[in-house]
Every structure is written in C-alpha cells, then in structure tokens.
Amino acid sequence: MSTVSKSKNQSTNGSESNVQNSNAASRLDLRAAVGGGIFEYAPAPESVRPEIADAYGLFIGGEFVEPENGNRFASINPATEDTLSMIAEASVMDVDRAVQSARDALPGWAGLSGKDRGKYLFRIARRMQERARELAVLETLDGGKPIKESRDADIPLAAAHFFYHAGWADKLNYLLPGRTPQPIGVCGQIIPWNFPLLMMAWKIAPALACGNTVVLKPAETTSLTALRFAQICQEVGLPKGVVNIITGAGETGKAIVEHRDVDKIAFTGSTGVGKAIARSIAPTNKKVTLELGGKSANIIFEDASLDQAIEGIIEGIYFNQGHVCCAGSRLFVQESIIDRVVEKLHDRMSTLRVGDPMDKNTDIGAINSKEQLETIRKYIGVGNDEGAIQHDVCQSELPEKGYWCKPCFYTGVQPSHTIAREEIFGPVLAVMSFRTPSEAISRANNTPYGLAAGVWTDKGSKIFDVAKKLDAGIVWLNSYNKFDPSSPFGGYKESGFGREGGRHGLMAYCK
C-alpha cells in the first residue's frame, strides 16, 4: 500500500489538474494498480466526463427511436462494474425498420455525386476529430481499454478512416482498371467489442464512399461510441437512413444476417460466428466479407535487434488487453536466443501497469466483460493443466471491482497445447522455439488461421523470404500492430475473406 500513499502525495504536490481530478480517481479505487519497484507513477486520470444518457434508443432513419418491444440491457463499465446506460435491444421488427430505412435512402445516396458523398464523409471525419476526447473517454469507460490507446490509436484512426474514404467517393472510376464500380446496396454490418468505434469506421466509411447505405450493429458490451457517432451523423446533416445503428446482441445480429433485403453482410468477430453466417446465407446471393479470428505468429531470429523485438512482442500481444484479432499470440524464438528473450520478456513485463483504464499511464486496462474474463481464465487453467510453464510476473495490484487479468506468458509450450492453437483473445502469450527458418515458417503456418504475422531479423533477404512464405494477410516486419486506413487488412484461410482498408477494402463494397 505504500505505493498508493506515495502516489497520493505526488498527486497533491503535482499538477493542479491532478488535484481537481482526485474525485474521478477516487471514484475508481484503482491507483494500487501502479506497479511497484522502480517504476512508480502518480495517477493521471483523464478529466473529461462525457454526458451519458440513462437510456438510448435505436438510430433509424436519422432519428433515435424506441425499440419496438421496449427491451433494454445494461452497458457496464468493466473497470468498475457500474452500469453506464441502458441500451435498446433491437428486435426482428426493429431490424426490419432499419433495413427499410436504409433501402429507402439508397437511391438518393447512391445517386448523389461522388463529390457530395465525399463531403459528407469529410464532415464526419472532422467532427470525429473535434469530438475525439469525448469519444476516447466514452470508448474507455464502455470497453475498458486504456485511455492512452483510445486517445492515440482508436479515435484518430477512426477519423483518419473517414478522411481516407471521403477522398475515394468521387474517384471510384479509377479504382479498378476497366470497370465502373456500382454500389452493392444495403449493407448489414456487425462489429466486435475490441475496437468499437474503429471497427465501425472500417465498416461504414468504405460502404458510404461507394454509395451503399448501412445498418450497423455494435457489440452488446460496447454500444456507446456508435450511438455517439449517430449523433455526429445528425450533426453533419447526413441524409436520413444512410446510416442506421441498431443495438443488441446475437439475436439482433442474426436478424440482420437473415433479412431478405440486405445485399451484403460484413462481419468482424469470431471464426465460429463467421462460419455460422456463411452457412446462413448459403442459399442466397448475399455478398459477404468476414474478418475473423487469428493465432498470429511472431518470429524472432537470432540476428534480430532484440530490444526492438521485445517492444514489438509486448505491443503485439498485450495491446488492448490482447483483445486483438491479429494479436501475436504465438512467439517463435530461434533456439540460440531463447534464454535471453525470455529474460527480457520477463523484465519488460514486470513493468507493465495494469489498472484504471482512465489513467493515462495504464498499459493494460480492464477485460471487456465478465464473460471474456472467464474465457481467458479458462485458457490459463488449461495452459497450466497441459503442462506449460506460466510466467506471471506482473507486479500490479488489481483493483477489487471490475474485470482484470494480469498479462502472462508461457514457456514449455508444445504445438499441440490448447494455448498454442486456440484464440484466447486475452493477454496470454505462448513462447516456443525453433531452429531453422523453414521450421519457423511451417510451424507458423500450421494453423487454420492466417490473419497476421511478425518477423524480426536484420537480414534483408531473409525477412522478405519469410514474409513471402507466411500464410497471413498482414505481415509486420520488424514491427507489429501497425494500422492505417490506406493499408489493407484481412486474413487467409479461416481468418476470413475480403480486405478492409486501402484500395482493396473498397473492392468489397462495390460490384
């Protein structure tokens, strides 16, 4: 507890804003999360408190409307377990209303000049930038991710996505040689809870740029930023019905997928649900893009810059609590350097700070939901049962309330171990060794997934040879988890099909 009292002193002696924010900080008794040892930090909580309504409706036809059956469910702050708001649960009838509204808006939107469609997207992008702070805080409150990530990654990237696609709207005739792209129609889009606003931007921006209209469902645990985005659509005067946002859980998503008047489904989420969607639309002519799970490999060769590689590995698996489809959850280390890598990982991980997501110093926030926490714990249990060695070196004290999981890594992992095969979607890393490049490649590829991979070596020809041979849609060389609206993202094999972002992402939204 000395950490806490020391932190308090530093806080009082520190900047004025910290003193003003002591209420916010004490609201979450999370400061104990600051790690011990040489890295002690004063709490630095974010001070903006965006307004959150007690209850939200569904955004259909440009208005917030009541759900037909009046049902609502709670959206929880996973760091405190407090209810933030009550979210409407869209029924089959609500989905129908939303699809109808998107259908009605389609001719007008598709018929608008590309330039004007682009200008609406530019307006949206600008308003997202202007309201970035508010969106970042909402994202962190609702989803549990560290404020520094929502502030520096999620929200700016989401706005950048709208900027990038705004510029495409009047240039679609240059997109594909010899072809004049046409919009597909009404797009049903279902997104996950790990990057709520960013995934929404990935879905809505290209769809709108190509002249489609959308019905989008955020994940049930993270609806708030999508609903705030709906307000931005109103603010910028986006024609009614072009964007419809309906909240709910699996049943609502199912109703979107099964709706007869939806022309295209875009889904980001688990491979299991992706397959169910593919089955469900098998008898139809609906188009589909799926961005699914992964068990991505990070490969370090003995000639890599080790410190740089360690940072990349940490970034690769512990970013966003490991709730990342492309997380580098399997680490392959060349045998000659495994001891040094494990030691460095150990050292670096012991300095990671788990705790209050609203604290600007926090590295790892809250696990998004109780359900996900249980899943991760189950995998950690299985990892131990199957005989892998868990390295639990994180020093942070976890707050009493909320959903928390200390980051850890495993050594002594066999390729057959569950933690080396299945997507955990949490801060758990499986470390394995290899001898030759070809062994690294074949083991990295030995998975039904194929989303991403990382390669670390300072040898130029080797790095490109390995990059070429990895079955992965994104390969980060001497880097990891970099994203950009101009860069296509998407997987091989059971990580789904289609790309999002860049020129290739647009191909999925026109015919």
Next chain:
Amino acid sequence: MTERLPIIKTYKLAIGGKFPRTESGRTIEVHDSSQNLVAHVCRASRKDLRNAVESANKAQPSWANATAFLRGQVLYRLAEMMEGKRLELAHAIGENGEHEVNAAIDRVIHFAGWTDKYAQIMGGTNPVAGPYHNFTIPFAMGTVGVISPDEPSLLGLISLIAPVIAMGNACVVLASETNPVPAMILSEAIATSDLPGGIVNMLSGQRDELVEHFGSHRDLIGIHAAGISDDHRTTLRLGSADNLKRVTIREDVDFNDDESCEGPNWIDPFVEFKTIWHPSAV
C-alpha cells in the same frame, strides 16, 4: 471393302500428372448427337476427388513459386499444345466446335499474359501515415475446386481454369457432365505442355455425386463454378462454410464474350492480398 471397326476409347482421369482409372471402377458411356457410342469416361468417386486434391496441394507450392514470367511461358505453351489438338477438340465438342476451340485457345493466351502484370495492376504501395514502407502483393491461395458448366464444354472449363492457375494456384476440375470428352482431351494437351503434373487435375463424373464433396473438402481453399443448379450452389456454399472457402459462382455468363470473361476481375477471387510493413526510418 468393309468399314473399319473403330476403337472406342475410355478416357481416364487426370490426377497428379498421371492418367489413372477411377478407383471405383465405374464408367459412363458417351454418345454423339446421333446416339452412337463414341467413348467411355470414368465416373469419378469421392476417393478420386481426394486423391486429386492431395496431388494438387503437393504440386501447388512450386508452381506458385515459379516466376510470373515462367508461368506465362507455360500457359502460352499450353495454348500451343491445344492448337496442335484443334481438330480433335473441335470434333469432340461437336457443333461449332472449331469456333469454340479457337476462343478457348485465345482465352488461355489472354490469361498467360496476366501472370506478370496482375500484381502490377492490382497490388501496390500504400502511403501510410508513418515511417513505414507498406505494400500489398497478390499471392496464390492454394488449390481451387472448379465445377465446369455443361456448355460450352471446353470454353467454359478453360475460362474457369485459366484465371485460377495463372497466379499460381492448382485446381481440381469436374468436367462438363453432358460432354466430358473435350476436357479429357485437354488434360492430354496439359500433360504434354510444361504445366507441372498436379496443377490441373481433371475428373469426369456426376455433379449430384461430387458437388457435395467439393464443398466439404477441407483442403480446397476456393471454388470456381458456373452453370450449376441452385441446389448445388447452396450445397457448395454450405460445405464451404466449414473451412471458409472462397466461393465464386459465375451466373449468366456468355463465355463467348471476351469482354465479360477476361480481365483481372476473373483472377481477383483466387488470390490473397498480403500487406507487408517494414520500418523505413532508423
């Protein structure tokens, strides 16, 4: 002088560069338009399909690894071999046979030229907001199942195969059910071209029996089909959901129309776009 008694040939399957009979021992009679028996073809089984997929997956990596220039050369060689079999193919096709063979050969030539241009047209560099060199390249995806339309028996099949193999995929093909002979003659042309054995595996047989297994085979990564029934389409897609095959079903295609059957969009569904990042600042 008595008329010569013709030999009625039994066309075998083409798997892994060899011509085995179906393991099932079954054959199908093929008749010409006057209902004369002209040939037998094998009625391939699920086991034959599995053998073909295995051969294809074995052969595919080195084909994908061949330079784009070489793949173009090999496809052009295939066109040359087809040219040598023009009359035999035309005869097997029947009505308008010569015209169809010409179109089929020209289609191979079209895709031969794409092998070393597709990546330039459809790949690219991406101007990311940071000190990274970022580029996107198309790669072959693996082995694709091809279900040919009944008509045009040769041109339909060639139009489905050529874009699949151009970028380095292998394929397992189910020939036209009503007239499989041109496909089987083609496989003899393929065997004498420089295309490595196992890149195009040809099966004759029945869609009702085999479509389901094309859909559910986990080592096929894509499907390219045309001229199939709605039921078969659903069956293919349902099976494909299990390993998330990339399914492309061409509907209402006029295979005689170059403009609608050529171009990079025919290749798009059978590549994986890989995006590679590397820091470009120290």
